[in-house]
Amino acid sequence: MLRFLIISVFLLSACADRVASPVVPAALDIGTIRSVFVGTTRAEYPPGTFSIGRSPNLSLLQVKVSIPPDHKFGEISDGQNNPDPERDFVLAQRNNFATPDAFRNALNIEIEKKNAPGRDVTVFVHGFNNSFADGVFRVAQLANDLKLPGSFVSYAWPSRGNPLGYQYDSDSALFARDGLQELLYNVQGAGTDQIVLVAHSMGGALLMETLRQIEIARPGWTSEHIAGVILMSPDLNVDVFRSQVRSFKKLPQPFLIFVSKRDIVLKLSARMRGEASQLGNISSAADLDDMPVQVIDVSAFQDRRSGDHFVAAGSPALGALLANLAKLDDGFVRGRSGGGISLPGTRRVYGDATELTVRAPVARDR
Numbered sequence: 001m002l003r004f005l006i007i008s009v010f011l012l013s014a015c016a017d018r019v020a021s022p023v024v025p026a027a028l029d030i031g032t033i034r035s036v037f038v039g040t041t042r043a044e045y046p047p048g049t050f051s052i053g054r055s056p057n058l059s060l061l062q063v064k065v066s067i068p069p070d071h072k073f074g075e076i077s078d079g080q081n082n083p084d085p086e087r088d089f090v091l092a093q094r095n096n097f098a099t100p101d102a103f104r105n106a107l108n109i110e111i112e113k114k115n116a117p118g119r120d121v122t123v124f125v126h127g128f129n130n131s132f133a134d135g136v137f138r139v140a141q142l143a144n145d146l147k148l149p150g151s152f153v154s155y156a157w158p159s160r161g162n163p164l165g166y167q168y169d170s171d172s173a174l175f176a177r178d179g180l181q182e183l184l185y186n187v188q189g190a191g192t193d194q195i196v197l198v199a200h201s202m203g204g205a206l207l208m209e210t211l212r213q214i215e216i217a218r219p220g221w222t223s224e225h226i227a228g229v230i231l232m233s234p235d236l237n238v239d240v241f242r243s244q245v246r247s248f249k250k251l252p253q254p255f256l257i258f259v260s261k262r263d264i265v266l267k268l269s270a271r272m273r274g275e276a277s278q279l280g281n282i283s284s285a286a287d288l289d290d291m292p293v294q295v296i297d298v299s300a301f302q303d304r305r306s307g308d309h310f311v312a313a314g315s316p317a318l319g320a321l322l323a324n325l326a327k328l329d330d331g332f333v334r335g336r337s338g339g340g341i342s343l344p345g346t347r348r349v350y351g352d353a354t355e356l357t358v359r360a361p362v363a364r365d366r
Helices: 002-011 025-029 100-114 132-146 166-175 177-189 202-217 221-225 238-245 264-273 316-323 325-333
Strands: 032-044 050-067 090-096 121-125 151-156 195-200 226-232 255-259 294-297 345-350 353-358
Touching: 025 050, 025 090, 032 100, 032 132, 032 177, 050 100, 050 132, 050 166, 050 177, 100 151, 100 177, 121 132, 121 177, 121 202, 132 151, 151 177, 166 177, 166 202, 177 195, 177 202, 195 202, 202 221, 202 226, 202 238, 221 226
Parallel strands: 032 151, 121 151, 121 195, 195 226, 226 255, 255 294, 294 353
Antiparallel strands: 032 050, 050 090, 345 353
């Protein structure tokens, strides 16, 4: 009981809705600039600010994020309402697209300019308790720190950005399915079949619901156009996940699920539901032995800032996994020789599922 009292205090430590996302043009000359395309179903009110309100229309835009000169791997400081480009992540520029065609054309131009292998586009879906800027900054941080190739898109669904807003966010995640579906169609229409999907926490539930409805509408679309799925600490019931997977003609590959038995947030989420665990803190991939998924157990790593709920974003060692998706799929997970990633760990196979338990390098992640 004491443990969960501590967890409750942790979750209630910040109570204000975080909706401000000021644009600071001067930051273009100060930090490292990362371009992020954005699709959002947040209501824009007042004008220029994406609020916690839910919009039936998908807004499409492009932002440039300034990463401060003294940035450290995995860390994000946003300065709230008064950001300082010398020390904070800042929105330095914002461009709204009047039509989906304009969005697709701009993304296509960037894809051509970057000329990444496979014309990669990574789409990130944030989790519970995120503001508009939180999700955008996380995409910029991952792209910067992991030196990921290609272009980047953030789906900013209407989270309340408040630790007391769990049920509001749960409803918003269901509301946001159609917007994410529309965004994915637009990304594919920009000229790429190499879409990598990354979702964190409750964003994993949103992503799976969206992919399920796409498969019902267009059987086989996901395996044709999605080059990989990464669910990081998914706040999703295992039985619900299994029912979602049954709708797929073929599950996109690789299909990675990062789990941690340390995850404080998912322990609380499961306890609130009367469950032993959520998908993101299962005890073994044996629970998923009827599905072609790859479970990456990162319980050996810690990230106290997130309650061990987002360790992959802050660890250089785990970043190597995210940055080398193809090698991970071919070598480390599938057990093929040559070209794989060399990390200390144990590989097990349970039916169709593979489990990789990664040991933390003591010198780097203590």
